[in-house]
Amino acid sequence: MISFREYKEQWTSNIKGDVLSGLVVALALIPEAIAFSVIAGVDPKVGLFASFSIAVLVAITGGRPGMISAATAATAVLMVTLVKEYGLQYLLAATILAGILQIAAGIVKIGYLMRFVSRSVITGFVNALAILIFLAQLPELDPSNVPPLTFFIVGLGLAIIYLLPYITTSVPSPLVNIILLTILTIALDLDLRTVGDMGNLPDTLPIFLIPDIPISFETLKIIFPYSVAVATVGLLESLLTQQIVDDFTDTKSDRNQECIGQGIANTATGFIGGMAGCAMIGQSIINIKSGGRGRLSSFIAGLFLLILVVLLGDLVAKVPMAALVAIMIMVSIGTFSWSSIKNLKDHPRSSSIVMLATVFFVIYTHNLAIGVLVGVLLEGIFFAWKISQLFEVSTSVTPDGKHRTYVIKGQMFFASSENFMQSFDFKEAVETVTIDLGEAHIWDISSISALDLAIIKLRREGADVKVIGLNEASKTLVDRLSVHDKKDALDKMLVH
Amino acid sequence: MENKTIIAFIDDSKYSEIVCEYAAWLALESKSKIKVYHVIDKKIPRAKQDLSGAINLGAKTKLLSNLSEVDAEDAKKLHLIGWSILEKANQKIQSLGDLEVETRLRTGDIAEALKVKEGLADVVVIGKRGEIKQDNDSKLGLNIERLVRSSKKPIFIANRKFVTVKKVLVAFDGSPSANRIVDFISTCGFFHNAQVTLASVGKPEKEIGDNFSEAKRVLNSQNIEVSIESLSGDPKLELSKLAKDHNFDLLIMGAYGHSKIRSYIVGSTTTRLINTVRLPVLLIR
Numbered sequence: 001m002i003s004f005r006e007y008k009e010q011w012t013s014n015i016k017g018d019v020l021s022g023l024v025v026a027l028a029l030i031p032e033a034i035a036f037s038v039i040a041g042v043d044p045k046v047g048l049f050a051s052f053s054i055a056v057l058v059a060i061t062g063g064r065p066g067m068i069s070a071a072t073a074a075t076a077v078l079m080v081t082l083v084k085e086y087g088l089q090y091l092l093a094a095t096i097l098a099g100i101l102q103i104a105a106g107i108v109k110i111g112y113l114m115r116f117v118s119r120s121v122i123t124g125f126v127n128a129l130a131i132l133i134f135l136a137q138l139p140e141l142d143p144s145n146v147p148p149l150t151f152f153i154v155g156l157g158l159a160i161i162y163l164l165p166y167i168t169t170s171v172p173s174p175l176v177n178i179i180l181l182t183i184l185t186i187a188l189d190l191d192l193r194t195v196g197d198m199g200n201l202p203d204t205l206p207i208f209l210i211p212d213i214p215i216s217f218e219t220l221k222i223i224f225p226y227s228v229a230v231a232t233v234g235l236l237e238s239l240l241t242q243q244i245v246d247d248f249t250d251t252k253s254d255r256n257q258e259c260i261g262q263g264i265a266n267t268a269t270g271f272i273g274g275m276a277g278c279a280m281i282g283q284s285i286i287n288i289k290s291g292g293r294g295r296l297s298s299f300i301a302g303l304f305l306l307i308l309v310v311l312l313g314d315l316v317a318k319v320p321m322a323a324l325v326a327i328m329i330m331v332s333i334g335t336f337s338w339s340s341i342k343n344l345k346d347h348p349r350s351s352s353i354v355m356l357a358t359v360f361f362v363i364y365t366h367n368l369a370i371g372v373l374v375g376v377l378l379e380g381i382f383f384a385w386k387i388s389q390l391f392e393v394s395t396s397v398t399p400d401g402k403h404r405t406y407v408i409k410g411q412m413f414f415a416s417s418e419n420f421m422q423s424f425d426f427k428e429a430v431e432t433v434t435i436d437l438g439e440a441h442i443w444d445i446s447s448i449s450a451l452d453l454a455i456i457k458l459r460r461e462g463a464d465v466k467v468i469g470l471n472e473a474s475k476t477l478v479d480r481l482s483v484h485d486k487k488d489a490l491d492k493m494l495v496h
Numbered sequence: 497m498e499n500k501t502i503i504a505f506i507d508d509s510k511y512s513e514i515v516c517e518y519a520a521w522l523a524l525e526s527k528s529k530i531k532v533y534h535v536i537d538k539k540i541p542r543a544k545q546d547l548s549g550a551i552n553l554g555a556k557t558k559l560l561s562n563l564s565e566v567d568a569e570d571a572k573k574l575h576l577i578g579w580s581i582l583e584k585a586n587q588k589i590q591s592l593g594d595l596e597v598e599t600r601l602r603t604g605d606i607a608e609a610l611k612v613k614e615g616l617a618d619v620v621v622i623g624k625r626g627e628i629k630q631d632n633d634s635k636l637g638l639n640i641e642r643l644v645r646s647s648k649k650p651i652f653i654a655n656r657k658f659v660t661v662k663k664v665l666v667a668f669d670g671s672p673s674a675n676r677i678v679d680f681i682s683t684c685g686f687f688h689n690a691q692v693t694l695a696s697v698g699k700p701e702k703e704i705g706d707n708f709s710e711a712k713r714v715l716n717s718q719n720i721e722v723s724i725e726s727l728s729g730d731p732k733l734e735l736s737k738l739a740k741d742h743n744f745d746l747l748i749m750g751a752y753g754h755s756k757i758r759s760y761i762v763g764s765t766t767t768r769l770i771n772t773v774r775l776p777v778l779l780i781r
Contacts, residue, residue: 003642005642020547021547024547024549025549027549106680161550162550162552164548164550165546165548165550168548169546169547169548170547171548172547172548172549173549173550174549174550175549225656227740244556248559248560248563249563250563250564250567252740255690282551285551285555285556285559286549286551288559288563289555289559290546290547290548290549291546291547291550295658330550330551331551333551333552333553334550334551334552334553334555334556335551335556336553337556337557338553338554338557339557398752459562
């Protein structure tokens with residue numbers, strides 16, 4: 001927990017920068033909120049309210065000042081089938097439940113689990129997300145759905161977004177893109193799909209409402225799987241983004257507080273008719289780049305977004321979708337980790353496989369949590385495989401051929417058990433066998449049963465078996481290695 | 497016995513010189529070494545304002561390297577200033593006696609630096625006010641209460657003027673924390689040339705008499721001269737008055753016994769006393 005003074009400072013230490021960047025970010029939030037409402041199959045209103053409420057509430061309760069949260073691609077794609085089969089009310093209920101799960105995760109300090117998510121998995125996640133955002137734009141670029149003119153307008157939008165910063169960096173080029181293309185569309189009366197065609201925009205401020213669902217075990221059974229997925233993906237993206245913002249600003253922040261903040265934001269958002277969201281990598285990059293550092297930036301972004309769509313709703317409805325698609329393509333390109341492609345040939349192959357597998361499974365399942373799970377599992381397997389190489393058996397026999405000694409060195413655990421068994425010559429008929437474990441580390445039950453099995457087999461062949469150094473070797477078996485108690489314990493473990 | 501360590505925190509304010517003088521005095525009395533810290537309070541990096549809101553391919557890497565370049569530039573400048581502040585302090589201390597001095601520059605927050613480094617210290621010396629508040633004399637430096645609350649070590653708060661400590665006033669109430677203060681005075685080695693006065697305010701003589709005689713015994717056993725004052729009235733006012741009337745050079749007291757919440761509402765006695773009394777204060781947690 002931080003002190004009240006520090007908290008206050010996180011609001012007030014960068015007011016000018018935060019306000020300006022908040023305004024810029026709000027513009028980058030609108031297209032995403034609208035686009036992903038459309039994907040999830042609900043009115044743009046749902047995404048816009050969500051973006052407002054999540055941005056504002058996370059600004060107040062989150063753990064990472066300067067990070068932007070709102071309605072996102074990552075969570076929207078998870079809820080498509082829920083909306084299709086059960087409708088909006090169930091989505092709101094699932095959002096609330098996801099929020100509660102996130103709060104619980106924050107309280108049990110699940111943020112610490114992030115250490116098991118390796119750099120390769122993070123890169124895979126980020127790339128997958130960028131691809132998801134891009135894929136989500138495809139319906140708006142489908143030649144059978146939209147007039148051919150759309151492609152030209154999107155291209156024009158991208159040109160404005162990318163080329164304008166070469167002339168001036170004091171106006172947000174996405175805003176210029178929106179304004180110019182909207183004027184162009186109205187002036188020339190172009191036949192393009194507009195935001196208004198996507199569904200209802202908010203015309204009032206959000207109001208508190210309780211989702212209209214039967215409160216029963218049946219309902220819980222329907223929404224629970226969605227809530228778990230949304231909560232997991234939301235926290236994953238938030239914690240990953242948090243790491244990125246930490247790196248940018250060279251500051252530390254509280255992960256568990258962020259989990260709780262995300263949870264509170266989602267819970268409250270469900271009650272005002274918004275869908276679940278989480279932190280956003282692209283928009284957070286934009287925020288930091290525009291000079292945003294404090295909590296105020298996210299707060300202003302949310303507030304400005306609401307003002308914009310409520311007051312200027314009629315104008316917003318006339319914005320061509322193509323202008324928003326251009327912004328989302330920019331966000332997707334900016335999110336993608338370009339260096340990861342270059343690194344493919346330099347990095348160890350196992351890292352590249354983990355990264356690509358994460359991307360593949362996300363795109364295949366449209367679920368970031370599954371991709372990350374696969375990535376983490378693969379990483380774990382590769383790691384275990386590498387460590388199992390730190391294992392060696394040397395053996396010697398007395399000149400009379402009656403006494404055999406096996407000296408085991410290195411790490412004994414499930415992945416090395418097979419090597420362990422293969423290093424014994426069970427068909428050799430000797431009088432005594434000595435197994436010297438003095439320089440081995442036994443990490444788990446698998447290696448113990450492998451050892452048992454080896455002893456039994458050797459005895460069957462008529463040998464007397466003696467095991468030495470077992471005490472030393474099995475010190476690692478206890479779940480909690482209390483090496484921190486004794487200063488030289490770690491050295492001993494590595495040497496003995 | 498192992499050498500003691502005095503840690504002094506300094507900044508660019510006029511108190512820093514006084515802090516050095518007190519640190520030197522403490523070190524000379526107890527044959528300690530001094531570590532002088534200056535903490536650079538890192539402000540928000542002033543990156544070039546770019547409101548274009550556009551992010552290209554590789555935006556993340558580019559932004560990170562931009563930000564770190566700006567930071568590195570700023571940090572280099574702040575380092576130069578920091579080292580010159582420390583060098584000034586070092587010269588000041590060296591001029592006061594043959595002392596072992598180490599200087600250290602850190603970035604971040606002073607409370608954080610204290611938390612990380614105080615483990616090595618026997619006493620921490622800081623100025624009553626910091627850089628920012630130096631013209632506002634009635635209010636405590638904004639750091640002090642926070643620092644003291646987050647610390648476990650005795651904290652010596654230097655006043656505006658250095659005076660060799662000869663007469664010490666101890667706020668004594670017979671509580672366990674008061675006994676800790678007495679233990680500290682007897683073992684710290686700073687006060688073997690000083691006169692110590694234990695003063696209790698608003699406690700009946702008979703209630704506290706035994707504690708007094710026990711404290712006296714402990715201090716006398718270390719050849720520290722002790723006298724006793726028993727007063728009635730408001731502790732804050734009476735102690736300030738006593739300090740002024742009898743030319744005391746230092747006030748020693750326990751610190752922040754009450755919860756943070758309580759001090760938000762009624763204000764902390766400790767903070768108020770540090771404010772009113774025109775003496776350096778040694779706070780013992």
